[in-house]
Amino acid sequence: MSTIKLRNVRPYGEDPTDLYVRDGVLVEAVDDPDETVDADGLIALPGLVDLHTHLREPGGEEAETVDTGSAAAALGGYTAVFAMPNTDPVADSPVVVEHVWRRGREVGLVDVHPVGAVTVGLEGAKLAEMGMMAASPARVRMFSDDGRCVNDPLIMRRALEYARALGSVVAQHAEDHRLTIGAQAHEGPVAARLGLTGWDPTAEESIIARDVMLASAAGARLHVCHLSTARSAAILRWARESMDAGNGFTVSAEVTPHHLLLTDAAAEDYDPVHKVNPPLRPVADTEALRRALADGTVDCVATDHAPHAVEAKDCEWPAARPGMLGLQTALPVVVATMVTTGLLDWRGVARVCSEAPARIAGLPDQGRPLAAGEPANLTLVDPDAAWTVRGAALASRATNTPYEGMEMPVSVVHTMLRGRWTVQDGKVQE
Numbered sequence: 001m002s003t004i005k006l007r008n009v010r011p012y013g014e015d016p017t018d019l020y021v022r023d024g025v026l027v028e029a030v031d032d033p034d035e036t037v038d039a040d041g042l043i044a045l046p047g048l049v050d051l052h053t054h055l056r057e058p059g060g061e062e063a064e065t066v067d068t069g070s071a072a073a074a075l076g077g078y079t080a081v082f083a084m085p086n087t088d089p090v091a092d093s094p095v096v097v098e099h100v101w102r103r104g105r106e107v108g109l110v111d112v113h114p115v116g117a118v119t120v121g122l123e124g125a126k127l128a129e130m131g132m133m134a135a136s137p138a139r140v141r142m143f144s145d146d147g148r149c150v151n152d153p154l155i156m157r158r159a160l161e162y163a164r165a166l167g168s169v170v171a172q173h174a175e176d177h178r179l180t181i182g183a184q185a186h187e188g189p190v191a192a193r194l195g196l197t198g199w200d201p202t203a204e205e206s207i208i209a210r211d212v213m214l215a216s217a218a219g220a221r222l223h224v225c226h227l228s229t230a231r232s233a234a235i236l237r238w239a240r241e242s243m244d245a246g247n248g249f250t251v252s253a254e255v256t257p258h259h260l261l262l263t264d265a266a267a268e269d270y271d272p273v274h275k276v277n278p279p280l281r282p283v284a285d286t287e288a289l290r291r292a293l294a295d296g297t298v299d300c301v302a303t304d305h306a307p308h309a310v311e312a313k314d315c316e317w318p319a320a321r322p323g324m325l326g327l328q329t330a331l332p333v334v335v336a337t338m339v340t341t342g343l344l345d346w347r348g349v350a351r352v353c354s355e356a357p358a359r360i361a362g363l364p365d366q367g368r369p370l371a372a373g374e375p376a377n378l379t380l381v382d383p384d385a386a387w388t389v390r391g392a393a394l395a396s397r398a399t400n401t402p403y404e405g406m407e408m409p410v411s412v413v414h415t416m417l418r419g420r421w422t423v424q425d426g427k428v429q430e
């Protein structure tokens with residue numbers, strides 16, 4: 001197999017050096033590479049890993065498919081994504097998770113790992129075939145009813161106990177649905193002025209507090225999806241300090257790029273492109289989430305990429321579906337909110353966008369150091385190439401980006417999956 005030389009690349013934004021790739025792995029310097037790529041000025045990171053993506057296949061192909069979502073992921077610098085199970089049919093059985101996993105392999109642009117549902121049909125009543133999904137070729141290692149909360153504490157306790165036995169993690173969409181009936185936007189002055197029913201942050205915080213207790217008692221691993229308030233972060237700190245009995249309990253959490261950048265004021269234009277679950281929060285929460293990500297309280301960034309067809313968004317606010325695109329804008333938004341502000345350096349970006357999510361999901365070949373002998377999963381970023389977001393120009397089938405017309409500070413130029421280019425010069429390599 002041929003050897004590729006990446007000339008003058010800056011690993012983690014540090015001093016320029018040359019990297020060499022052969023047979024899908026990083027290798028020591030080679031005298032006569034077959035191909036030399038001029039990477040002058042480009043920053044190399046381990047390929048990004050997204051724990052929370054909605055690829056909409058099967059059943060929602062008018063919004064996204066494994067094909068279009070994989071292209072968006074590769075263009076965003078991702079080499080692995082976790083596909084949420086709120087599809088139609090729901091990914092609550094080996095048949096459906098295997099379908100998603102196979103489609104991911106056929107497309108080949110990014111490793112697609114299906115997340116299995118916790119309960120049958122996401123209905124919250126009966127546990128899904130977690131063991132069968134774990135044992136299937138898709139090797140499901142993360143379970144979630146995302147879109148819905150596992151609201152029943154007894155079901156959640158059983159799910160945590162099963163997950164523990166399977167060596168897997170339960171990713172909870174923390175929302176007490178009794179507190180969010182009809183909720184449209186963060187409960188506060190903006191929602192009140194617009195006449196939108198408020199989404200009480202206690203709905204999120206109370207479930208996180210309950211779940212860390214259940215997980216601690218079960219010695220299980222809990223992952224909190226799209227954490228969105230300062231108090232949620234405080235509960236995580238408290239849980240880690242006071243609840244770790246050394247019995248296998250861990251709690252991890254993700255924050256989305258949109259909760260790091262946008263606030264509830266975005267709803268002022270009454271454009272449902274800003275409708276998302278959990279809702280955009282006041283600036284005090286946004287700032288607290290940035291600090292929590294910087295100090296490690298929140299482990300990682302996950303996109304919650306949620307494509308929706310035009311008719312699901314082009315309507316009045318209460319009728320619109322919640323969710324926004326995220327895969328192609330995630331890294332630039334993390335740079336704008338965390339690097340430009342001095343909260344993280346590029347090593348920190350590698351930690352929150354690649355290493356930590358790979359560790360949480362238990363992926364042995366992702367989020368690895370940029371060193372000889374390691375798998376060649378790479379993202380090359382131009383830190384000086386700003387670009388303007390146009391929903392219609394994104395690879396997703398849907399166009400519901402909240403960043404339309406906004407300038408992003410950096411560009412993903414190349415992405416490599418196990419030594420093969422999936423993106424070169426910003427173009428997908430089929």
Ligand SMILES: NC(=O)N[C@@H](CC(=O)O)C(=O)O
Pocket residue numbers: 054086146147148173275276277278304306307321322323324
């Ligand atoms: N985040 C959202 O607003 N929507 C998600 C579901 C979810 O992540 O809860 C979706 O599937 O559209």
Ligand SMILES: [Zn+2]
Pocket residue numbers: 146147148173225226277278
């Ligand atoms: Zn969710």
Ligand SMILES: [Zn+2]
Pocket residue numbers: 052054084146147304306
């Ligand atoms: Zn989601």
